[in-house]
Amino acid sequence: MKRHLNPVSFAAVALCLAAGHAAAQDNTLRINSFGGAYETAHRKCVITPFEKETGAHVQVVTAYSADAFAQLRAQKNAPQFDVINFSGGQEIVAAAEGLLSPVDPKKLVNAADLYDFAKAGLAKGEGPAYSVAAIGMIYNQNSMRTPPASWKELMNPKLTPHLVLTDISNGYGMLGFLMLNKVEGGDLSNIQPGLNAVKKLLDGGATIVSTSPEIQQEFAQNAAWLAAYASDYAYTLTKANLPVKFTQGAEGTPASYITTNLVAKRPNQALALKFIDMSLSKNAQQCFATELRYSPTNAKAVLPADVAAGVAYGASGVKGLLRFDAPTIEANRSAWVEKWNKTIAKK
Structure with a gap:
């Protein structure tokens, strides 16, 4: 049925x-x-x-x-x-x-x-x-007893042979470069002051890397003292038992x-x-x-x-945070990378 x-x-x-x-x-x-x-x-x-x-x-x-x-x-x-x-x-x-x-x-x-x-x-x-992720300065506290207080310390000729720069194809590297450009008198409409600074630093013996692990290698094996990079990666280096600390520059902290x-x-x-x-x-x-x-x-x-x-951290810590205009960066990224590559190729 x-x-x-x-x-x-x-x-x-x-x-x-x-x-x-x-x-x-x-x-x-x-x-x-x-x-x-x-x-x-x-x-x-x-x-x-x-x-x-x-x-x-x-x-x-x-x-x-x-x-x-x-x-x-x-x-x-x-x-x-x-x-x-x-x-x-x-x-x-x-x-x-x-x-x-x-x-x-x-x-x-x-x-x-x-x-x-x-x-x-x-x-x-x-x-x-x-x-x-705050972008500041990572420094070797055994080699630099006094923490760098200004972004202008990146241009200190005594530190140049121990300085690590990061390629601007890296997001943190881009922010660090734009801050260097800013303290050298540039802005998002003119990155040439930053490029001139990079050329001078490379001529003085600074090292350039592309990735985060390479920064760790420079601090661990190649006597790096100073790098412009992020707070989170400074912690990674600390966990690797490297004697580094993170500090913010007086002129502002790219974020x-x-x-x-x-x-x-x-x-x-x-x-x-x-x-x-x-x-x-x-x-x-x-x-x-x-x-x-x-x-x-x-x-x-x-x-x-x-x-x-x-x-x-806290109201005083975040007061110095600054944010570069993301759409402007994206609109110019390819052209800036091309100029960067020409600059570092001439070192």
């Missing part, structure tokens, strides 16, 4: 299945992270606590900022990320292109505790900065803002906002500072003395 499914029952089953699928979708977030030690810290400081608190599942795609931005652009009609993290200023361009949603600070419990610079672009769709952004055209923005909010919490930021030496953007974050010494 055949059994016929009641149409009402069939509809009810279909509705339940659809509701179950929607619930699963609403309880899952897809984000990017940057791999390696960063992703390990990201999971410890934000992702795992978020999953435990909300019962949600976070799918992590390892993608650095430039690659994540390229994916976001390619998927603009059907984006796959719910939250996207950037460290190179890509949120400014992405927001202008309508790829990110504006964020109402009233929907973020922790927004009120952020320094103003960290939330300045929310209404435009630029996500809040939840950490900062790489690490932002967490709400992707437009996604169905579960409420859950995404909860994730963003957790990234802004003092606990998450204290964790990032401890694990990687990133500077907190939450004014209520409290750091132990040894951690605070390695970052831009």
